Amino acid sequence: MSTKRTWVRTGLATMAAATLLLVSACNSGSSSSTGTDDEATTASGGGAGGVDIYVVGGKSDDPFWSRVKRGAEDAAKVAESTGGSVTWLGPQNYDNLGPDAAKLIDTAVSNGADVVVGPDWVPEAEDAAFKRVVDKGIPLFIYNSGGLEAADSVGALNYIGSDDHEAGVAGGEYLGEQGVQHVLCVNTLPGAANSEARCAGLAEGVEGSGGEAEQLPMPSSSFGNPTAVSQGIKAALLKDDTVDAVVTIGTGDADAAASAIEQAELGDRVSLGTFDLDETQLSRIKDGTQLFAIDQQPYMQGYLAVSMANSYVLYGIELPQRPLLTGPAIIDGSNVESAIAGAEAGVR
Amino acid sequence: MAPVHTSTAPASDGATVPSESRGAALGNLVRRPETGALIGTLSVFVFFAIFGGSQFLSAGGTASWLNVAAELGIIAIPVGLLMISGELDLSVGSVLASSSMTLAIVSGHWGAPVGLGILLALGLGLLTGFLNGLLVTRTGVPSFVVTLATNFGLAGLTLGLSRVITGTTSVAIDPGSPAKELFGTLLANKFEVAIFWWIGVVLVVGWMLHASRYGNWILAVGGDTVSARATGIPVPKVKIALFMGSALGAALVGVIQTLLYNSAQVANGQAFVFNSIIAVVIGGVLLTGGYGSVVGVVLGTLTFAIVQQGIYYTGWNSDWASLILGILLLAAVLMNNTFRKMALSYAPKRKA
Structure with missing residues (x-):
């Protein structure tokens, strides 16, 4: 009887582990496909003075967000050079975007983010989570969507993006x-x-x-x-x-x-x-x-948001341009x- | 669509033809399983011919729904076959995306010959279908869950690999001749060659289901798996072949769209998952399996495409298109149920 139960339990545990693996595999596939992110996250665990930046973004399988992420990754190299890290958090799909994004923002806080960067896609769902970030004294930047209005209403430092x-x-x-x-x-x-x-x-x-x-x-x-x-x-x-x-x-x-x-x-x-x-x-x-x-030059949204987050936490740098617009640029x-x-x- | 067995036992005699009442009188037409689907197709066509005006009936207007129907049909026919055997395939969306990304990366990004890219893309589809079939037949997990899992798994794999390999999620390709002419060109600048591929799929699958012994096997497997196995039908092999067929159909559409639009995008294809099931169900196939026909699925596909594209010719606000599709789906299934009852309850008692 007890051996039987153990078997069942082992089976369940194996299944749970397999599910976790699958989920984390999906995550690493869609949201942090580069090894550097993960390495940086672990490397900064010691808290050697670097800035742990958490970026909430879109699914990286849409061509647009893959460019935003590319900008964030390039800016991450600077943050990593001072012992910091950049972690990209993205939803699996857009079916339940507002609540999903709010959860990702909370995830960033509970993972010990030094600064949070996020898009305000659905203000009704996300603003409460953004305010929790600010209430904890964590600097916040809004980027890509929401505009300066959203940044001001939740107490973010700046808005980086297009309108x-x-x-x-x-x-x-x-x-x-x-x-x-x-x-x-x-x-x-x-x-x-x-x-x-x-x-x-x-x-x-x-x-x-x-x-x-x-x-x-x-x-x-x-x-x-x-x-x-x-x-x-x-x-x-x-x-x-x-x-x-x-x-x-x-x-x-x-x-x-x-x-x-x-x-x-x-x-x-x-x-x-x-x-x-x-x-x-x-x-x-x-x-x-x-x-x-x-x-709207998405590369610059990721690049500037991460750069500003890093240099604000490290050196207190703030730019006078509010909002910081990355577009529109007409290509003809x-x-x-x-x-x-x-x-x-x-x-x- | 790979034959289930390489041993080609002669099965040409009319004795194996299922549910075919030859020389049926006109009165028997209402007892055909496709009658509901036919009425559906005709009524939406007449509806949009009235409200869509002359442009809907022009060559360009006809191409509008025929092109959409052809691509959907290449997937819906094998998916319909699978549903007749009692299984679902929700992985066609990711198979389409992965096949089109494979072709674009191999032949566009790396510059390999287009023929090689096409072979690899179709091969990837067959492999996915094989895995689906193997998982379903070996584990006993419902195909709904298995193919849902492969749909997500393959989507993640496609995305991850395309970002690692190309750094982007949309890859351009310049196919050149003859691949462009064979798969992705427009005849008379309007009609996609996909229409001919669709006709080909209809003929092959129609023969298989209605004139070969494999058709009997498929219907038997969907009707009652236990009895099918008892009568010696190799159930797992039939199912694996059917999963490979639906994945091959999806991979073929991936190749066609990539060569037609000269680019591949990771996010493409997911609309086909439900659209193919809608087309099959409108076409009178039972969700529980064991009942359905190729003609019905063709009609269901046409109905879906006419409604989806016809609305743009009416000049009405296309915000309402999804509502009309929803109502149509429900109406079609109710009508199909009525005609199926008539078809199945008909017993030739009063035979003259």
Whole structure:
């Protein structure tokens, strides 16, 4: 009887251990894929005066966040040189983003963070956790999303990032200068605050020069399927022949939009632009089938946030720029060459 | 889609054809299992033909839903076969992503010949399917759990490896000829070659399910595993082959999308997990297995694609697309249940 119970217990323990292994493997796969993070975390255990920086970020399988993380990793080299460490905490998925992010912020505190860097995606869910960080006397930086308002309301030192609304306005104004009158803003994440702000800003920017912009929302059953997105955009272009520009909220969607314009044979009438940037956008801008891309320069968000966190804790350095904006930057035919060099390095 | 056995015993006689009532009268049409699915497809087509206007009926409009249906169908047909045998495959999303990243990394990032990249991508799919099948048949853990686990595991592996190897999560590829023409080109600048791949899959799987003895095996395995085993059907081998088939379908779509859009992204593909199941269920396959047909799955796929793309031709706010899909799914299943009852309760008592 007792041996039987032991067996059961051993079995359960093995299963639990296997589960833990699996989970930690997933974690190291998606959130801290580089060995340096883990080494740094253990190395700093002795507390040799270095700064233990905890960065809450997105899933690193979306191209955007992999660039933010790359910036954080590059800045981590400086922190590591003085015995510090940078630990990246990311959610497994975006299904329950606010509460998940709040838990990660609490995890950072309970792991003994000297300074916390985090995005304020869902203020209602995350702000309480951010305030707990500040109440413990731990310096806090908000980056990527939330803006200066969020930073001030939770008592963070600064906000580092872009402003989606401003980015949209910049894109809209640029389109206005090119003489565009009717813009379609393709939104594959309808209801998300940042994609809505991008489309709203775009509309505001275009209206400045007398044009108009409308949103094309795509259902979640199309997300991650370029063919469904592409055929949807094609349909909208065929349906309304006054549309003369398509702007997408992300780079994968821009690839789909490029194919849609080609299939509708409207390359002469419809110009293409996108928020964010990758290699494929750059090559299209270079060969002239895409007009522009709006870059919030994600690499600098990770890089600057970690650098500022490190130098604030070590030396008390604060910058006068509040917020510290990393974008928008418009990439078009005039500056595409240097951006291509950055993309090849996995930075832009 | 690999044959279950290499021994090719002649099984061509009509005796093994399942549930086929040859020379059926028109009245028997309502008792066909696909009738519900056919009514669904026709009604959504008519609906969007009325509200979508001439653009929906144009070549471009037809290509819109046909392209989407073709890619979904290449996955939904083998997934449907698997569901007929009583198992689920939730790993197709990650198989698609890993196959497309494999191709882009091998042939785009490292510059190896495109043919090699395609072979490795498809091979990876077959391997994943084999593992799924082996785990399900050896451990007895439900396929829902096993394939959910492989979906996550493979997603993590794909992400981790692509970041270690390339430093990014989206990789560009310049396929060139003839791979581009074979997998990822647009005919008449509108129709994807994937449509022909889909037709090919339909013909092969349709023959297998409805005209070969393997079809009987699959239906028997889904209907009652114990009896199937008792009659000498190699149940584990059948299931492993079916898992390999669905993974191969997903890997093929990964190759097609990569070559069509000249790039691969780690986050792609997850929409296919539920979309393929929706298409199969609309097509009249029983979630519990043992019942379904290839024609039904084809019709279910078409219905799904027409609804998903048709809404853009109506000019209505596409915020409502998901609502319509949800209602359609429920309505289709209710209708299928009605027709299935009619089909199964029909006993040829009054035979003339």
